Amino acid sequence: MIDLPAPKPDVLARRGEILAGLHALVPGDGVIGEPARLRPYETDGLSAYRQPPLAVVLPRTTEQVAAVLAFCHRNGVRVVPRGAGTSLSGGALPLEDSVVLGLMRMNRILEVDYANRLAVVEAGVTNLGITNHVAADGFFYAPDPSSQLACMIGGNVNMNSGGAHCLKYGVTANNLLGLKAVTIEGEIIEIGGRHLDAAGYDWLGLLTGSEGQLVVVTEVTVRILHSPEGQRAMLAAFRSNEVAGEAVDAIIASGIIPVALEFMDRPAIHACEAFAHAGYPLDAEAMLIIEVEGSTEEQDMLLGRLKAICERFDPISLKVAETAEQSLAIWKGRKGAFGAVGRISPDYLCMDGTIPTGQLPFVLRRIGEMSASYGLQVANIFHAGDGNLHPLIMFDANDSKSFHDAEQFGADILTLCVEVGGCLTGEHGVGVEKRDLMPVQFTPFELDQMRALKAAFDPGWLLNPAKVFPLEGNPALRPAA
Amino acid sequence: MTQVIAPADEAGVAAAVAAAAAAGEPLAIEGRGTKRALLRPVQAARTLSLRNLSGITLYRPQELILSAWAGTPLPEIEAALAERGQQVVAEPPDLSAMFGASEAATLGGLVATNLSGPRRISAGAMRDHVMGIRAVNGMGDVFRSGGRVLKNVTGLDLCKLLTGAHGTLGVITEVTLKVLPATEACGTVMVTVPDLATGVRVLSAGLGSPYGVSGAALLPGPAPRALLRIEEFAESVHYRCGRLREALARYGEVRQVEGEESRSLWRAVRDAEPLAAAPDEAVWRVSVQPTAGPGIVVAAGLPKFLLDWGGGLVWLAGPATEDAHERVMQVARAAGGSFTLFRAPEPLRAAVAVMPEEPQALAAIGARVRQVMDPRGILNPGRIRAG
Incomplete structure (x- = not known):
């Protein structure tokens, strides 16, 4: 588990006063302090971590947000901003002494x-x-x-x-x-x-x-x-990750930038097929979903070229959607990937690294070896055009060793991503999840410089502290004993 | 005569900055100095030139990634990309005519100034394609941000902070760009319109169509011409230009140009040639919401103009006087937009605000950010704002 900063005793002690102060700024039902009603805010999309906040405040206007922040600033109260709470990296995880500033009522x-x-x-x-x-x-x-x-x-x-x-x-x-x-x-x-x-x-x-x-x-x-006039997808399945990777390179080299270029490995294909019955080829090691846009004739032209490219790589299966319905069927399994994995495993961690695309076969081979050594299954979904890799690590949250191993496995994958020239996170953010891995990617000086820039905006480290930057080496945030 | 320091490696850049920081001596930062006449003049006895820090360090066409030292001339990069059928997406302008430079612009200079061409509206600015940087801060410390992959949200995005900072927050030493395939064909639909407002309506109609317009400019003249560009495979250029011609015929006389004629039109727009600014005239760039573009032209009351970015980028040229500048500032502000005094004789550039002042809260944050990145205030001091 990750360290959180020690709560400020004076803030905890002034809880009633802080709630009253917030009530004065956001009247009506805009402030939540009752423990039972704080529960929905104790976690986000990274549900392995939970911590109820001191209070939740739900302003309706920018002026109310400004008043709440000025109040928290004056009182030295930490603030955790929150939208829908879908962060997969724990970006909205509260701290015990924090006010969660929920923006969901500002929905116009x-x-x-x-x-x-x-x-x-x-x-x-x-x-x-x-x-x-x-x-x-x-x-x-x-x-x-x-x-x-x-x-x-x-x-x-x-x-x-x-x-x-x-x-x-x-x-x-x-x-x-x-x-x-x-x-x-x-x-x-x-x-x-x-x-x-x-x-x-x-x-x-x-x-x-x-x-x-x-x-x-x-x-x-x-x-x-x-919107474009229309879009249509095709599916191409191959005998190995290497061959599928070569097909991706050939597509990019042809000058076609598809609007989507998704890669699924064998475990992902199997999980999605069992869930969605999308007609995915179960004998394939790797599968691409490729989508193009334009008029019907333009789609035909582009899909024809893509099909010809894929045919050079001895595909196991090649399916070009003829209609919008067939296109949806091809996407159905991929779009249901999270549900599909959730069906075969009680819990999973969705990782999010980026790698140079040429490293994909090597990285998938190493992930396979790690999966065997940790004894945890993993399915890989990959935005193949831009190198953004989403390994879904399956584990059982009721088994603390399983959770610990899954976290360690995830950390090993992200470290590997950095080692091959990539980064820790392509789109989910660092949050708390990857915070302590930051030294893998950045030098101590680079981290210090980023912390100093954070402090240029927030000298007191009140805004979403404990995220992104490791606590170690940060005099502004002392870890809890 | 200023002394020029031109290190051949990054360590040399870092050492030069560290020495200047220790001595508290300001440095003018430049690549090949082609845009020295942009923005405010820097008062510095020494110039740190990146011209010798040159060369492509990594190019992976299949990964759409190219890295090069900051002093690499743009034509060298474009040539390497062209060999593999790729291009710099943001279409940076060649301003050698504008600034009377005899050398080619460097990658670092284009990133530091965040200059983007007509494709800005569809494919993004220079800053949108900077995937990674190496740089030296004002104390001489080397740091990196981003990386060499296309999708990266790890840590604060200092690539964005340094892009367009005109060398005031760090000396960029290496840039990693996202590159894309060059398109097979280029077609332009040209509509002759009765007035500028109609012209911007044509551009809005094109940009609000499903055809992926990658350029939208309005050329001055007794009968202004609205230009819409399609860059795609040949079949798509043919089809999409045809659909645009049909849709736009009601606005005025429509014609279509293709191939080299089309490409050279857009090179001219990119480099602001149709502005036809005389050597002694000042040049401004005003950025507003596209529909406000014609109003800017009228209100500024200057003799020469060119509209790009669907009407949202207004190039203006006219007398290099404080009065003219004051009027441009006022009209840009009134339209809720931004402006840059892009070119002017040194006395004017030194005397006026060359870009909008920031509101107080933001200016205070800016001062603290500069304190972090350049605590001695030695990097291009006064380049973007006085004081």
Whole structure:
């Protein structure tokens, strides 16, 4: 288990006073202090870690957020911002002495401007909520993390979320124009706006992916795009991971950048097929789902070229969707991957490293060896175009050794990702989960410099402390004894 | 005459910065100095040039990744990419004509200035393709951010912080770029429009279509021309340009250009040639929401303009006076946008705010961030703002 900083005794002692202070700022039912009602906030998508907060506050306006932050700042109270709580890295895990600042009531879409192709939304609007709002007019918001039904745009900004289609459309950072945010002192700041590339320092870029360390985001101006005329998928299955990897290289070399290029290994194929009956080839070692966009004729042209490329690699199975329904069937298994793994194992950890794509066969071989030595099953799903690897490690949370081994196995995989030239996290964020692995990727100086930048925004280390940066070497946060 | 230090390796860069920090002496940071006349003049007795820190260090076409030392000339990178059918996605401009430079721009300089061309609207800015950097901070410490993979959210994104910081937060020594296949064909649909507002409506219609428009510019003239670019496989260029022609015919006379004619049109837009700024005129870049572009042109009242980025990037040229600059600042501010005094004689650049001032809370954070990255204030002091 991971160390959390020692709670501040004076804050714990003033709990009643702090609750009353928050009530005065966010009247009505906007403050939660009863232990039973704090329970839903004790964890996020990384449910192995649980810690009820001191209180939860649910403001409805940026001004209320500013008042809450100014109050917490004045009183030295730690603040953990939270959207929908879908973080897989524990980014919204509370601390015992913290106030959870939930943005879910700030869920209004403030404006849609088609001529300028943007939408202004509050932080608590869900990712899919934006697309649903503009879909009837033919538009969409491009980044599409798997949790898009639930996850909120404020969280997406803080984690710089990606998705299956970011090879073509980019991640959150590439799809933003502006932010309204609040500093820990309670100052409301506006970054960017409705235009591209404001002159001066790229605060928008620095804040995106900063995991709640720097400011609290309350409003986001996103770019929206017109949807393509259509899209269709194909499936190609191969005899080995190596051969599938070569096929991916050949596709990229052909100049085609598919809108999605997903790779599944044998355990992932089997788990998904058993769950979704999508017609996946069970004799394959590796499978690709490739999606293209455009008019029907353009799709035919691109899929024809892709099919010809895949045929050079002696595929076991090659299925090109003829219709939108067949396309959905191909995606059905992949989209149900988490449920599928959940069905064959009581619990799983979803890892998230990135590797140079050429290292995929080697990395999968090493993961297979580790799986055997830990005695834990693993299924691998991979955004093959951009090298983002999601090993799902299966374990039993009721068995503490199993959980400990799964965590260690995950750490070994991420260390391997860094060793082959990749990184600890491609889209889930560091959170608490990967915090203590940061020295694998960064030098002590690089970590110190990042901590100093965090402190430039938040000198008292009140904003989402205990995440991202190891406690060791940080005089501002003393681990609990 | 300033003294030029031009180390041949990163350790040399670090040593030069450390020595300057110890002495408290400011350094002007540059690649080959091609954009020295951009923004405010730096008062420094010494220049740290990255020109000798040059060369591609890693290129993996199948992984869409290229790394090079900061002083590598852009044409060298473009040539290596072209050999494998790839390109620098952000389409950075060649401003040698604009700034009267005889040398090619360096990768580090393009990243430090975050300069992007017409493809900015569809594929992102220079900063969107910087996957990793190595850099030296104002104390001479070497650090890295990002890496050599396409998707990375590990730690704070200092690549973004340094991109567009004009060398004031660190000296970039190496850059890793995401690169993409060069497209097979390029077609342009050109609509002659009665006025600028109609022109931006044409651009909005194109950008709001399903056809993946990768360039949207409005050329000045008695009959302004709205340009929409499609870069795809040849079959798609043919099909999509055809659909755009049908959809846009109601706005004005439509014609289509392809191949080299189309590509050279966009090179000209990229390098702001249609602006036709005279050598003694000042040049501004204003960034606003696209529909505000025509209003900026009218309100600024300057003789020369060019619209790119769907109308959202307004190039302006006119007399290099404080009055003209004051007016550009006012109209940009009134439209909720941003501006840069892109080119002007030194006295004007030294006398005015070349980009918008930041609100107080943000300026205070900026000062603390500079304190972390360059505590002695020796890296390009005064380059972006006075004081």
